[in-house]
Amino acid sequence: MSDLMSGLPLLPTSVVGSYPVPEWMERLKTDYYRGRMSYAQLRDLHDMAIKAALRDQELAGIDVVSDGELRRDNDIDYFLARMPGIDIPRTAKDFYFDYYDARVTERLPVTDTAPLMLADDFSFTAEQTSDPVKFSFTGPFSLSRRVRNEAYDDPDELVTAIARVLNAEARALAARGARLLQIDEPFLAGYPGEVKTAIKAVNLVTEGVDVTWALHVCYGNRYARPSWEGHYDFLFPAVLDAEVDQLVLEFARKGYADLPVIDKFGWDRTIGLGVIDVKSSDVETPEAVASRIRSALGLVPAERLVINPDCGLRNISAPVARAKLAAMVAGAAAVRSELTGAHPLSPLNPSHEEPAQ
Template sequence: MDGLPLLPTTVVGSYPVPEWMERLKTEYFRGRMSHAQLQDVHEMAIKAALRDQELAGIDIVSDGELRRDNDLDYFLARLPGIEIPHTAKDFYFDYYDTRVRAPLPPPTGDAPLGLADDFAFTAAQTDRPIKFSFTGPFSLARRVHNEAYADRRDLVFAIARHLNAEAHALAARGARLLQIDEPFLAGYPHEAETAVEAVNIVTEGVDVTWGLHVCYGNRYARPSWEGHYDFLFPAVLDARVDQLVLEFARKGYDDLTVVAKHGWDRAVGVGVVDVKTNHVETPDLVASRIRGALELVPAERLVINPDCGLRNVTGAVARAKLAAMVSGAAQVRGELTGAPDPDPEPDPDAPRGGATR
């Protein structure tokens, strides 16, 4: 993407859901709030999340995934052919029980998930480049009770074709950076080749910058699996994506040697703040982590981000972590370019005046 500084900063996708919003979303799923009211809540929260990111100095912002109750349901509930017997929830973050009884119908050229409309709303609220993320077909298929396909791979690929239609619609509305999230892949490392095949169906013919995010799970701020990123290779070398977005701050940076050893020659989104703790990293610690990454990845191929989404930390912690990340990246950028740090961004916790667009 043009116009970005060296070592651009971004987020992985999700942003904290305030307690008041959790209560309101749960009220909706208990039938006590209208859909129109819920949409108003979503839009207000998205505007606030964008403002937080702008004040922190983030170069590439996101909508915080704040319309989504979790990483799966928003997509599965809109996919033609997916059945959800019970749509009520005791808590908004719970997963639906979903099933497929017959092969999914092929895409018809429309985009029933409505992701392009979500992007357009976000684009109207900010002048900064936007990363728009969505859960990938492998992870979506893992939560579907399959009664239609003899081989689950066929379900994964059918979902991928629908996501490809959504990606075309997103690009047509102006999206330039799309990210596929595969949070379940680390739990099924022997299926990396299937996941990569599906990723290539999603990206087929969509001329944007593509990211692929793979972490070890972030449900309630806890990892679902442990391991090393060597399971991605060599399969991921065939993925038609422009960057890998990976978790390092929590796990350590030994896995960067795996990425380098296997000859990954595209961008790496390197996690430099741990989203599974409320401890706030200092800018100096962030800078040291970036310097370590630069020993294996050249600066022009390095993107700076948290390990994963920020949903499970508080708003104050998220703002502080993002501010530290931006400051640490600025330190290293200044060392590389010889230019002094720009004027600091406003304190993200300072009182705010005026209205967010």
């Protein structure tokens, strides 16, 4: 495994992946999917937006940043539309965020190349920042749920086939310098009986790729709404077999009642602790964030905690996202200083100004 995390402070802060898409950008992205803008113009737009998102995260003091997934139309189609063998009969969209109707009519071709070209996306991002970068992509189980399967008798075979494509992408990403990769499984909570299948596929994705691996499982965040309700106990014990280093979970919105489950089943790796509710535009205070972290410390040692929002920031406004990230950084710094005795830089003051004497 990569040593990316060892170079970070105690209680490092990160994001889950997506960043706010302002309304003007939604209009332009939609224009592209209606054929009113060229791909070159869209790519230019994405490049500029990613640079801005990185700058926002750096200014907030986030330790591990992301490209905000700003190139993606949504968490599914960006991958399926590039995947050889996936058939999308209608590629225009009324609204860029809509899901395609995708289907597979023949078995996906086996490939050693990386057809989704995610490594190019990563390289662009890594060139724009000196901070460590987390690169996330949707996992094989969730991708398979949005494909009408007309090719495989056993639906698990489609999951496996998609996992092999993603494994090729992961290898290419690692070869281009990626050190922290995250698999997102936003649909898994809706299919608690399928966890073993999903974990088996996760292990196919990670196979032979020596990076720090994170697995993010939430209750959905499409249009800032949960897609499912439930409890994380459905993940265990199957998730213990996942070849990943971090489990990135949603807690801030639902509360921390599920946290003991992790301890009970003996998860001994890192937890990405959700401390920011991404389905609410109410900005948490640094004190609230610090309190949430402290409550987790009783069950997970600080050395095994990464501090992050519940999920992607896609559905909140940029000013709210910036304020939430600043509060998260300040709250984490406050708890870090309590644990290490080091004086933080204005831990409870997100503006980084010196506190009044």
